[in-house]
Amino acid sequence: MAFELESNNFKIRLKEVRKTRKLTQQELAEKTGIPVTSIAHFESGSRKPSLENFYKLIVELNVSADYILGRSKKMSASGVDPIMNTLQKLPEVERRMIERFITSLESGHTKPEG
Template sequence: MPTSEPIDIFKERLKAARALRGLNQAELAAKAGLPPASVSHFESGPRKPSFDNLKALATALDVTTDYLLGRADTPEASAATVGRLHRDLGKLTEQDLKLATEFVDLLVKRGIKEGE
């Protein structure tokens, strides 16, 4: 039997992500475009956010919806970042794309050297 119900996981994750980002409920609500009472209800009551509100909260907190829902263990929005990078590739010129590729290569090499 699971130790936490899914709604409990969501409430816990929402509070943890908000604390991680150093936001109070009103600040998170403003960032997500929601009424402050909504964030309070999501964190303390049985109320669940709509899909659109879930996405808004995840975006405002820079975490994945999977993290908020308990489907991922880390709050990093790597999937969102990858999606954004992929989406914006078409906006780059060929020269900018080459520069971006070289920069990513440099970061990867730096990460490998730091891990040695």
């Protein structure tokens, strides 16, 4: 069941944020697990997302719910994270390389047992 939202603001901002993050509808669908046809419907305003899908979208797009609903002019509560903003501007190949690097850093920082 879809929750109530102002679909005009939502559809405009969803597409705007997706493009700012340099994602295609297909890439966003793959990252969220939401069918690409549903994302197309959300952006056209012909369908509204379920609360679960809305949450997946704002988490993956790293955007505040208030912004995507048109209630705020700030993309996140504390403004856009400069690191995330820079990463989003990189080509997909470079973002994946950085993601692998971060993963390798995380695996190298295991806590000693004690």
